[in-house]
Amino acid sequence: MQACVVHGAGDLRVDERPPVVPGPGEIAVTVALGGICGSDLHYYHHGRVGDFALREPMVLGHEVVGHVAALGPGTDGPGGPAVGTPVAVHPATPCGTCQECAGGRRNICAHTRYLGSAAHTPHVQGGFAQLISVPADQIRPLPPGLSLRRAVLAEPLSVALHAVRRAGEVSGKRVLVTGAGPIGCLVVAALRHHGAAEIVVSDLFDEPLRIATEMGATATARADRTGDPVWASPFDIAVEASGSPAGLRTCVERVRRGGTVVLLGLLPPGEVPLLGNVAVTRELDLRGAFRFDTEFDEALSLLAQGLPVEPTVTHTFPLEQSVAAFDMAQDRAVASKVLLDLTGGDQGH
Numbered sequence: 630m631q632a633c634v635v636h637g638a639g640d641l642r643v644d645e646r647p648p649v650v651p652g653p654g655e656i657a658v659t660v661a662l663g664g665i666c667g668s669d670l671h672y673y674h675h676g677r678v679g680d681f682a683l684r685e686p687m688v689l690g691h692e693v694v695g696h697v698a699a700l701g702p703g704t705d706g707p708g709g710p711a712v713g714t715p716v717a718v719h720p721a722t723p724c725g726t727c728q729e730c731a732g733g734r735r736n737i738c739a740h741t742r743y744l745g746s747a748a749h750t751p752h753v754q755g756g757f758a759q760l761i762s763v764p765a766d767q768i769r770p771l772p773p774g775l776s777l778r779r780a781v782l783a784e785p786l787s788v789a790l791h792a793v794r795r796a797g798e799v800s801g802k803r804v805l806v807t808g809a810g811p812i813g814c815l816v817v818a819a820l821r822h823h824g825a826a827e828i829v830v831s832d833l834f835d836e837p838l839r840i841a842t843e844m845g846a847t848a849t850a851r852a853d854r855t856g857d858p859v860w861a862s863p864f865d866i867a868v869e870a871s872g873s874p875a876g877l878r879t880c881v882e883r884v885r886r887g888g889t890v891v892l893l894g895l896l897p898p899g900e901v902p903l904l905g906n907v908a909v910t911r912e913l914d915l916r917g918a919f920r921f922d923t924e925f926d927e928a929l930s931l932l933a934q935g936l937p938v939e940p941t942v943t944h945t946f947p948l949e950q951s952v953a954a955f956d957m958a959q960d961r962a963v964a965s966k967v968l969l970d971l972t973g974g975d976q977g978h
Contacts, residue, residue, distance in 0.1 A: 632758035633951040638676030651701030651762040664692035690757030691720035691744035692784040720744035772933035786928040789815035791921035800824035805864040808871025809837035811966040821845040843940035
């Protein structure tokens with residue numbers, strides 16, 4: 630079995646791994662497609678994501694879909710998925726007992742195990758492997774008619790849906806999204822679905838802005854060109870999806886008094902500059918948005934209903950070309966969501 634493994638900053642390999650056998654309460658999945666996320670890129674290039682640093686080799690990937698390969702003991706009862714069922718994998722396993730879990734905020738459970746994450750040691754091995762085994766409650770059979778190629782966007786769409794939920798009521802509002810990467814573009818789709826009146830997207834590159842327009846942005850702006858007319862009026866809500874201090878500054882500066890800023894992109898580790906006095910004197914609401922929970926099921930439903938997301942997928946590479954895939958995903962001037970095909974050439978997905 631082959632897997633895409635990061636060994637350290639700049640050291641990405643396709644390694645042979647031992648076969649996987651599902652344990653009690655687990656289901657094995659033959660992975661067909663995986664989406665490369667910004668956090669995967671950070672592990673590859675920097676050996677860390679925010680405050681989570683690599684301490685051992687780790688299989689990357691948490692945006693994966695495929696087919697049920699085998700059922701572990703206790704998972705073969707009535708109502709469970711049969712072998713061969715096309716499925717998406719929810720990447721999170723919260724503890725279920727902490728105060729956050731009990732309060733309905735399982736996405737910020739400090740004890741969550743997340744596919745392809747170095748937040749804990751030993752690390753949680755990820756989904757960019759030809760065969761993985763996960764707890765059965767992480768398995769989601771696909772709605773009828775939903776292809777694997779669309780379903781692989783369920784995880785990043787869930788992140789976007791959670792960010793929009795954290796923003797509060799967006800219907801009829803003027804919204805700024807800083808950063809037109811895959812997550813930023815899917816935030817646009819989520820905002821359109823929830824009725825935002827205007828959606829302005831900023832970025833440093835033209836190609837991501839073109840994709841944002843296809844996803845439903847009503848206007849776009851180059852972040853390095855401050856004279857654009859879109860900046861003339863303040864925004865009700867701003868979603869920071871770039872993970873850059875400059876993007877955060879733009880959100881705080883451009884949102885109206887009493888407005889809301891959602892911090893979605895993970896910022897560099899350590900302290901970053903913040904216009905604190907502006908936040909105080911304008912009484913801005915600064916809200917973090919981290920991962921998701923039940924939005925995963927909402928995302929699968931919306932994808933099955935035809936939510937337009939196709940423009941975000943720009944490239945697909947076979948697993949053996951993982952390094953080329955990661956290098957392409959890093960080139961934001963030409964790429965948005967880059968997929969890994971783990972089928973070994975079987976294009977039946």
